[in-house]
Amino acid sequence: MSTTTETIFDRIGGQAAIEAAVDVFYRKVLADPTISHFFDGTDMEEQRAKQKAFLTMVFGGTDDYTGKDLRSAHAPLVAKGLNDAHFDAVAGHLQATLDELGVDAESAGVIMETAAGTRDEVLNR
Template sequence: MKFVSSLIVSCAAVLLASSSLNAEEVNKVCPISGKPVNPVITTVYEGQTYAFAEDACRAKWVAARESSLYHKLGGKAAIDAAVESFYKKVLADDRIKDFFSDINMTAQRRKQKAFLSAAFGGPTPWTGKDMRKAHENLPGLNETHFNAVAENLQKTLEELKVPKDLIDQVMTIAASTKDDVLNRKPKAK
């Protein structure tokens, strides 16, 4: 009996220690229902713990991650590597490099990784500027520049040997930002 109770105390201590270790990192609001989380309903994705209000929320979230373009591309490591390589091309491209001459490229790479990750169905929503706001102060920005950026993105993915069907999905998502990036009215359908 003494053994059992000391075992319970040790287990409780371990649980308390691990929950306090993760406390700052774990979300308080369920990403599916928007309700407060139940701290025992969790999953770990790419080393980060996510908490949910209900088992059903967790199941929905996990299924969305597994079927996402983000996951198929190889997750965080693959997208980070692609963005690094993409901006090397952009900064070497005479058609567009001047747009970035006064830009903090460390911040820009970080933002682009976060934006694309969210757009491809990654675990963290985009909290930066919307694409219209982000590009509204770039004088002279036009379709030729947009197409040059898209071309660099496509070349990057081809060099990384990403399968063609996934590249097509990425390029469709990139194209969906065009009217906003160029500050144009969306074309009537």
């Protein structure tokens, strides 16, 4: 897994790809009325940094962002009703971001699989 993901991180352009992706992704998430209320009152710079850490993880760039972070970070949102439908919406925005940036299908597949693997942590199950 680690060699594959490292290859993907490098193949899609490393840190520069993250920089390009984070605003595209965060804007999609913020503009989606079905999930944007979860971000009301959050510090946008902080949130963008978190999105960046998340993307770095799913792009295979680092292991810094752990399941424990995901679990505790989302616990207050789960208390506010975060569920599978919201997770799917965010995953959809991630897929759309990858499409928009022209990430090849194989890399995108691995990235989406990594993202899908966070579902239980994110939803605190």
